[in-house]
Amino acid sequence: MDIDAKKWLSGMSPAELGTVAADAGLRPFAARQIADWLYKKRAADIAAMTNLSLAARRRLDELGYTAGRIEPCEVQVSKDGTKKYLFATLGGRYIESVYIPDGERATLCVSSQAGCRMGCRFCMTGRQGLQHHLTAGEIVNQVLAVPESERLTNIVFMGMGEPMDNLENVLRAVDILTSDWGLGWSPTRITVSTIGVIPAMERLLRETKVHLAVSLHDPFDEERRELMPVQNKYPIREVTAALRNFDFSHQRRLSFEYIVFGGVNDSPRHVEGLVRLLKGLDCRINLIRFHAIPDSPLKGASPERIRWMNGALNAAGITTTTRSSRGEDILAACGLLSTQSHNRR
Structure with missing residues (x-):
């Protein structure tokens, strides 16, 4: 899927990430984990969020989410x-x-x-x-x-x-x-x-x-x-x-x-x-x-x-x-x- 068609996690607040986590069937604390990966560890890909289960990462991808990163061209x-x-x-x-x-x-x-x-x-x-x-x-x-x-x-x-x-x-x-x-x-x-x-x-x-x-x-x-x-x-x-x-x-x-x-x-x-x-x-x-x-x-x-x-x-x-x-x-x-x-x- 093209990144333009995906939903960026980057740019979301913990409250918004909480809604994403709930939609994906994740525990509430997953929102803070995702925020930590995005903004502190600066992960450019959901696959890098290794304290989320593999099933959880796949579910986020299936729901159309991406970490959200565009490199300079x-x-x-x-x-x-x-x-x-x-x-x-x-x-x-x-x-x-x-x-x-x-x-x-x-x-x-x-x-x-x-x-x-x-x-x-x-x-x-x-x-x-x-x-x-x-x-x-x-x-x-x-x-x-x-x-x-x-x-x-x-x-x-x-x-x-x-x-x-x-x-x-x-x-x-x-x-x-x-x-x-x-x-x-x-x-x-x-x-x-x-x-x-x-x-x-x-x-x-x-x-x-x-x-x-x-x-x-x-x-x-x-x-x-x-x-x-x-x-x-x-x-x-x-x-x-x-x-x-x-x-x-x-x-x-x-x-x-x-x-x-x-x-x-x-x-x-x-x-x-x-x-x-x-x-x-x-x-x-x-x-x-x-x-x-x-x-x-x-x-x-x-x-x-x-x-x-x-x-x-x-x-x-x-x-x-x-x-x-x-x-x-x-x-x-x-x-x-x-x-x-x-x-x-």
């Missing part, structure tokens, strides 16, 4: 050690995950959707449109299936898709990543990004303790609208107003992502606008150099301009860092590889 390696992995999806599309080593830190940037409906002007993934949501199993699969899985120290939901547009599956994936019965990670090792889908963003903040990164990119309404159509529905001033209702003063971190486009959003006026917009919020700004995408008029600001902007924001009292540019030679920051793979297919 392609990898691109940057000269700086960054790796972009391509995964096929259950919906017949492709997604990308990016592994970023940095000293003792090893971060995996995961996708939450195949394609994206948000249409940000600077994003290659947005040109694909939304193809489908990833299941919780497919999200977690990216973490379990990369060769560097055991070395990972951090996960960022900053790959393909808008996580708040697939919130249910993102929440399920975060639960698996952070629960004792799952991978057991601290939520402080996980950052989820959003362009500012307010109701879903507020729910994420209420129901998890992960860090939040908001894609800002311009403090002025009309200019941000030109870059990000979401501004029409969720203006950035309403996003920041909603964030003021949450406490970011302890372990949870709030950051604003700001891609610096040359001649577009890198002026003293933009620095002043950012300071006014974020005044009183316990947050930081991450400046990001733009990785150019094909057929886009947008260009990255010069390193000198980014350094000036960094200094000006810090001087104004907003903690600001500049994210190191990684994997530019393999276009690590966009959906080009998945687009090419789908076109070839």
Whole structure:
């Protein structure tokens, strides 16, 4: 049976696995055994779950279940050690995950959707449109299936898709990543990004303790609208107003992502606008150099301009860092590889 036609155990909670165990005629404790195999022992096949009887494993197979694992089908390696992995999806599309080593830190940037409906002007993934949501199993699969899985120290939901547009599956994936019965990670090792889908963003903040990164990119309404159509529905001033209702003063971190486009959003006026917009919020700004995408008029600001902007924001009292540019030679920051793979297919 093709894996697309099978039912994935990976992505299920113990309660859901309990229902599976009951349907298969297994004892209730089998649910915890299966969860242990999936998330702690990282079994890629039901046959590997050897503390289940052979008859039980055969029964799960007969009922159409599979452990749930898709291995990367392609990898691109940057000269700086960054790796972009391509995964096929259950919906017949492709997604990308990016592994970023940095000293003792090893971060995996995961996708939450195949394609994206948000249409940000600077994003290659947005040109694909939304193809489908990833299941919780497919999200977690990216973490379990990369060769560097055991070395990972951090996960960022900053790959393909808008996580708040697939919130249910993102929440399920975060639960698996952070629960004792799952991978057991601290939520402080996980950052989820959003362009500012307010109701879903507020729910994420209420129901998890992960860090939040908001894609800002311009403090002025009309200019941000030109870059990000979401501004029409969720203006950035309403996003920041909603964030003021949450406490970011302890372990949870709030950051604003700001891609610096040359001649577009890198002026003293933009620095002043950012300071006014974020005044009183316990947050930081991450400046990001733009990785150019094909057929886009947008260009990255010069390193000198980014350094000036960094200094000006810090001087104004907003903690600001500049994210190191990684994997530019393999276009690590966009959906080009998945687009090419789908076109070839």
